[in-house]
Amino acid sequence: MNLYIDKKDSAAAKNVVVDDMILTKDLTTTAGSKMLEGYKSLFAAEVADKLEGAGYTVTGKANVGELAIDLAGETSYFGATELEGKLTNAASVIVKNEDVCGAVVFEVNGANMRSAALCDLILVKPTYGTVSRFGTIPGACSGDTVCVMAKTTGAAHELLDAVAGYDCKDGTMHADEKCALLKSGAEFAPVKKVAVANSLCDTADPAKVEAFKTFLAKAGVEAVEVDADILTSASAAWTALMCAELCNNVSRYDGVKYGYRTKNYKNIDELYTNSRTEAFGMLLKTAILYGSDALSTGNYEKVYDKGLRVRRVISEYFASLFAEYDAVLMPVTSKDEYTMADIEADRYISFKENRFTSPAMITGLPAVVVGGVQLVGKAFSENALLDLAEKFEKEGK
């Protein structure tokens, strides 16, 4: 099993791994694709620099599914990764089994959130625009988020402190004083009232949500069930936006300047076509086709633009919930384990299972995965979400 795409030895005290979507100078970055096999970037991601600045050593690149759009890493050209026979991302296996402070991972379509939930780890998907995307392999830029994953909320928050903060090289970032709201020690209003998203709970194994509700009751946090029907539209909308942005972002891999180049070509069109045909996997090709179609003349309004409108409606729905509630509780996965048999049964399972992660992805709202469930909060409320997660860690189990 190929957990690491590239690694180095470290005698340092604070070691972390990063997803192979995050560029590093000394280690290769492949995005899980044959297209980028052996690719070495000229520059490192801002988060890699920030980690080093905070005293962490990046010791390895965790294998990821091709362009990080799959269920849990199963589409990597370098092989799927598992924990005790269950599919899960390499980063979560490394954090679970090895002596590292945690992992800095890259979320596009929920694979890391699912992996953290399956492995009972903590994952913080921070508010969009609080962690720099500079130097990350672009997947779907309007949702792509650098996240932190660790065994404990404390370790996760420390990693978040290290990577969050304004970066002038990313034009979509919030100002530094906004980014500072995420960090340990910043003032926050504790979570007192939680909405439980029924529409999503209905299609998931209820055990973990029920366990968390029991904890909330004990902790004196009010939990109210809401229909949240509109949240079931997030999956289709995010899949459309994601594939559209993805097909544009991966069009740069054309075999001309770097990356895989076919040996089999007679002209420039064959060079493009055959390089991509030979180097891209099936799920990515499907996403490229779907994304191109979503943006094509005649379909733009029906698919891509509709996706943008759904994004706005969902954002407005969350805003209306946050007028009354401090966080929304929802499942992360439909069941406790996935195997290759699930993938073989439905190759596009990740575009369906993303129904739990897409509400946070499409809106850019922060989410904390804890105890196999997630809490989605208003922008910059990571401290409050982590505070509740920490209480669960201490009292809930």
Next chain:
Amino acid sequence: MKYETVIGLEVHVELATESKIFCSCSAKFGAEQNDHVCPACCGMPGMLPIVNKRVVDLGMTAGMMLNCDINRTTTFDKKSYYYPDLPGSYQTTQWFAPICVNGKVKINTSKGEKFVRIKQIHMEEDAGKLVHDDWTDTSLVDYNRTSVPLIEIVSQPDLSSAEEVLAYLERLRDLLRFAKVSDCRFEQGSMRCDVNLSIRPEGSDKLGVRTEMKNMNSLSAIERAIDYEVARHIDALENHTEELVQETRRWDDVKGKSYSMRTKETAGDYRYFPDPNVMPVVIDDEWFDSIRASLPEFPEVKKAKYTEELGLSEYDADQLTQSRAYCDCFEAALAESGMAKESANWIISDCAKALNRRQETADMLKINGKALGQLIKLVSEDKVGRANAKKILDAMFEEDIDPLAYAEKNGFIVSNDTGAIEAIVKAVVEADPKSVADFKGGKEKALMALFGKCMKELKGNCNPQVLREILIDQINKA
């Protein structure tokens, strides 16, 4: 049947910014191939675009010069297509909310005055350049031009002849140069033009089949191409020599013919969508007002002022208003010296000659106008001779100098010491008795020879009138 021609233009203008539109690479023309490149403008994964504010400044400036409405919230979009000169396989442009809309430009032709409506102006990045090597049968890519900022000015189909097209392009060029938006050089590709052309029976309100000629880069070629296309279209309609189809054509200026490039069937779908990495640019009142305040007067307004208020001739005013640099220099020199005619002459004549020697154009005049005013004053006050003043002007082209200090340092100050002048003149006269005799014998030319020798000895630092008097006096004494 009589036909009328309907032409709309898409004009690409490279903006005069120091750096590229989304990265800090130099945007200057003429570097070694692939010298002005970085991971961002090479389309490497992981780089994010950061909008160059100066590009928006100049986009707004262009719109204001062309009477456009400015979109106070303007956005960037991605346009996808595969071509090796496009490193990311997409171009960032403006599709949904361009910076300027609904403008108009006044042109003058032999048929009189006319307004050409501007549909929109959008900002975008340029593509790289392919260099084809026939010898090795390869194509190489130069990314220097990749991400150099452009505006595309899209006109309505309001033009009806090559003459109008040229008048419109010249007017655009004058206005954009005047506002320092671009140097608008066809020969360097900083101004390029796509011509959309169709013909229809005179008086018809239905448009004919349209063809587009891309990347035209000289005014005379555009004129020839339009004349050719009009003739081709009429021939097709009248004599059924071919069936007109909507297509893109390439103009071969050497052969004097246009060729079909691609038809609509094979044209790609550009799959535009908003670029999520570039936040909408919001132009607040302060920004808008600061650009409005920075706009220059239009050339014709300046010309009227120069002739009516300053008393310059039509010719002088025309010469000055051909270049914003001339006007700026003239106005600064005038403010310092108070002498309009003199200031104009120095620029139109002496500066123009100096630029010519340096193989530079009127737009490239960079000398300090205030210093030129000081120099003009020194000459008019007889402190510096005219020949020496020209030497000082040459020095001003090299560096920003103080004319008086420079004159003093180099011994260019006119002497008022008549005793000293007399001594030098006396020596010259004594050393050349032949010329003295010739002059006394009635040869006027001999006086000029002596005068020249004296001036040379005096290094030009003498009032010619004074020298002439002293010289004649000394000759008479000899």
